[in-house]
Amino acid sequence: MNQGPLIFVGIFFTMTLSWYGFVFKPTLDLGQQAPVKLEETSQLYPAARPGLAQQGAEIYRANGCVTCHSQQVRDAKDGSDKARGWGARLTVAQDYLFDHPPQLGQVRIGPDLANVSTRLFDLKNQLIHLYAPRAVVKGSSMPPYPFLFEVRKIGPTPSADALALTGAYAPTAGFEVVPKSEAYSLLAYLSSLRSEVSLYEAPIPKPPTNAVGTVVGTNAPIVQ
Amino acid sequence: MSVSVPTPSLDTCAAAPSPATSASEVDASNAIPLYGIFMAGIGWLVLGSILGLIASVKLHAPALLSQFPALTYGRLIPAQNTIFLYGFAMQIGLGIAIWIISRLGRTKIVGSFAWGIGALLWNVGVFIGFISILSGDWTGLNRFEMPAATATPLFVGYLLFGIVALLTFKARTVRDLYPSMWFILASIFWFPWIYATASYLLHSGFLRSSAIPVISGWYGHNFVSVVLLNLALGASYYFIPKLSHRPLASEGLAIFGFWSLLVVAPFGGFAATYAVPRWVIGMSVVSSVLCLLPILAHSLNWYQTVRQAGKSPKPDQGIGYFLWAGFCFALFGILAAWAALPTNNLIVGFTWFQTGLTQLLEYGFIGLVLLGALTVVVPKLTQLDWPIHRLVKPHYLLTVIGILLMTLPVLMGGWIQGTGLADASVPFMVASKKAFPWIAMSTVGILLFTLAQIALFVHLVVMLGKAFINCCHPASWMGCDKGGAR
Numbered sequence: 001m002n003q004g005p006l007i008f009v010g011i012f013f014t015m016t017l018s019w020y021g022f023v024f025k026p027t028l029d030l031g032q033q034a035p036v037k038l039e040e041t042s043q044l045y046p047a048a049r050p051g052l053a054q055q056g057a058e059i060y061r062a063n064g065c066v067t068c069h070s071q072q073v074r075d076a077k078d079g080s081d082k083a084r085g086w087g088a089r090l091t092v093a094q095d096y097l098f099d100h101p102p103q104l105g106q107v108r109i110g111p112d113l114a115n116v117s118t119r120l121f122d123l124k125n126q127l128i129h130l131y132a133p134r135a136v137v138k139g140s141s142m143p144p145y146p147f148l149f150e151v152r153k154i155g156p157t158p159s160a161d162a163l164a165l166t167g168a169y170a171p172t173a174g175f176e177v178v179p180k181s182e183a184y185s186l187l188a189y190l191s192s193l194r195s196e197v198s199l200y201e202a203p204i205p206k207p208p209t210n211a212v213g214t215v216v217g218t219n220a221p222i223v224q
Numbered sequence: 225m226s227v228s229v230p231t232p233s234l235d236t237c238a239a240a241p242s243p244a245t246s247a248s249e250v251d252a253s254n255a256i257p258l259y260g261i262f263m264a265g266i267g268w269l270v271l272g273s274i275l276g277l278i279a280s281v282k283l284h285a286p287a288l289l290s291q292f293p294a295l296t297y298g299r300l301i302p303a304q305n306t307i308f309l310y311g312f313a314m315q316i317g318l319g320i321a322i323w324i325i326s327r328l329g330r331t332k333i334v335g336s337f338a339w340g341i342g343a344l345l346w347n348v349g350v351f352i353g354f355i356s357i358l359s360g361d362w363t364g365l366n367r368f369e370m371p372a373a374t375a376t377p378l379f380v381g382y383l384l385f386g387i388v389a390l391l392t393f394k395a396r397t398v399r400d401l402y403p404s405m406w407f408i409l410a411s412i413f414w415f416p417w418i419y420a421t422a423s424y425l426l427h428s429g430f431l432r433s434s435a436i437p438v439i440s441g442w443y444g445h446n447f448v449s450v451v452l453l454n455l456a457l458g459a460s461y462y463f464i465p466k467l468s469h470r471p472l473a474s475e476g477l478a479i480f481g482f483w484s485l486l487v488v489a490p491f492g493g494f495a496a497t498y499a500v501p502r503w504v505i506g507m508s509v510v511s512s513v514l515c516l517l518p519i520l521a522h523s524l525n526w527y528q529t530v531r532q533a534g535k536s537p538k539p540d541q542g543i544g545y546f547l548w549a550g551f552c553f554a555l556f557g558i559l560a561a562w563a564a565l566p567t568n569n570l571i572v573g574f575t576w577f578q579t580g581l582t583q584l585l586e587y588g589f590i591g592l593v594l595l596g597a598l599t600v601v602v603p604k605l606t607q608l609d610w611p612i613h614r615l616v617k618p619h620y621l622l623t624v625i626g627i628l629l630m631t632l633p634v635l636m637g638g639w640i641q642g643t644g645l646a647d648a649s650v651p652f653m654v655a656s657k658k659a660f661p662w663i664a665m666s667t668v669g670i671l672l673f674t675l676a677q678i679a680l681f682v683h684l685v686v687m688l689g690k691a692f693i694n695c696c697h698p699a700s701w702m703g704c705d706k707g708g709a710r
Contacts, residue, residue, distance in 0.1 A: 011410045018446065029435075109283075
């Protein structure tokens with residue numbers, strides 16, 4: 001191989017091959033994606049996030065939550081995600097149509113968050129979890145985010161938003177911990193993470209029922 | 225068929241006059257532009273390693289430094305990643321590449337001044353990127369972390385690097401193309417293409433979000449597994465025969481490895497991603513498995529090279545870096561192919577195993593080769609021995625042990641974590657905690673690696689001081705400095 005131009009042509013060819021496959025074609029295919037009408041509810045999916053949740057997505061991105069949390073659910077044959085209750089179906093490109101950028105993630109030092117809103121039962125508790133993860137989950141390796149909160153002197157009337165902290169995590173007497181707007185928007189973002197709708201490319205199997213199918217062609221009442 | 229690296233006459237102060245530029249003259253003319261970027265690259269590596277060390281300690285003590293937003297785990301890791309890839313690997317890789325081009329082509333660097341400006345712009349870009357990431361203004365995309373503001377300095381800086389490299393290549397007085405040149409050329413052509421594509425599509429904001437993971441994944445994978453990898457391969461093909469004083473075992477294997485890697489590797493990177501189109505994942509799995517062939521071809525080629533013709537002459541000391549790098553490379557190939565298979569990905573997907581694999585390639589192969597090359601090249605540039613002999617061997621040992629500790633326990637921990645996670649009856653926390661004793665070992669590894677690189681940086685500073693005294697001290701003006709050889 002002593003021919004400079006020949007090597008150049010070869011390199012150019014292999015490069016073009018990969019560029020065509022993984023840039024040009026996906027841009028054509030996925031770049032045209034638009035919200036779809038859901039079969040069951042006739043609503044468009046996905047819907048754009050409300051403003052506060054959109055701000056929360058920025059907090060999520062800026063603090064690199066994606067370093068430890070994925071947002072993609074695997075099929076049952078590829079992993080235990082469904083069995084763990086992290087989602088009812090595989091995550092597909094349609095799900096992150098309005099995420100800029102999509103935060104798919106590669107490593108799960110913490111659990112998957114693709115459908116975290118379905119597991120957020122107590123929002124106040126979730127704020128405590130952001131302020132001091134170990135106050136909620138014993139032995140958690142998640143870092144605390146005290147900079148999303150404000151520790152301030154209790155005024156004439158204690159704030160209704162103050163976190164109910166106890167023990168080692170409680171602030172010094174006379175002080176209270178109040179979430180900043182960043183904490184609320186992050187919470188709004190987490191509450192918007194939900195992709196449990198049935199799509200053509202990722203259907204959710206309907207739960208089996210005991211109903212006997214309609215007998216076609218008769219007017220006889222359905223026997224339950 | 226075996227080919228040998230064209231061996232220049234050994235460096236002497238007053239080289240015999242010859243039509244082609246002598247090796248020492250080549251080195252001397254390149255000393256200033258190259259030393260600058262070597263210092264900058266190692267400086268970035270030290271900084272990145274320190275950030276990585278803090279991040280790793282924080283895994284065990286999450287509350288540590290948590291009041292500083294800039295030092296939260298999720299910012300430290302992308303900052304470390306960026307600094308390692310762009311500040312260290314790309315910079316030193318290009319420096320070594322142009323040194324090899326000018327050494328093999330027996331010519332001086334054409335356009336040292338443009339090279340200097342390019343280096344300056346590149347470092348400005350990395351610096352802006354580093355500050356932006358720590359202040360939270362980063363893209364959220366792996367290996368493409370730096371914000372849009374850095375695209376122009378990085379791209380223009382790179383273009384200057386690339387043009388100088390091509391002009392130097394064109395000016396070569398030895399026309400034969402030794403294998404190292406192919407790999408380096410591939411890198412130099414590949415980077416502007418992928419970086420321009422990624423910057424245009426990802427920074428402009430008009431790309432539909434559903435295509436972003438594919439484009440950014442394609443860029444990230446190509447940057448590491450084609451551009452940086454080929455720079456490291458070029459360096460390996462130069463230094464392994466050179467340091468072992470043996471001709472390269474097989475040019476045929478090198479040709480096979482070169483082309484097959486270029487055809488197959490660019491389609492990788494999605495074997496452990498799920499929310500992208502199935503055919504993308506499928507091609508990546510095939511790519512990871514097929515990459516085993518070129519990886520083993522290269523490793524075998526180096527092994528045969530070092531092994532041939534018995535024990536004498538004894539290889540130079542620096543060969544150790546390259547042998548361990550070759551070992552990491554082969555291990556990476558085997559494990560990546562293994563992990564890509566769906567039955568195994570079921571276990572190791574989304575675990576620390578993925579981190580371990582990445583680090584095996586980035587630190588174990590690319591990093592180790594570049595550090596090894598640097599320790600060989602720097603004394604040639606300054607035409608002085610490393611001033612502190614006691615630091616040479618410890619740097620080698622600490623770097624290799626550090627990298628092995630950084631990667632192997634993480635792979636093991638990831639596998640253990642994965643076997644726990646695959647069983648839905650094991651709670652997430654329980655499965656995750658099983659990996660932590662292994663992760664603690666990797667923290668020790670990062671510590672050793674960081675210490676080694678701090679020592680190297682100090683050594684570079686001392687060397688610079690010594691070279692400065694030799695060259696610019698009035699007493700040395702009477703000495704031999706023909707052609708700026710000192």
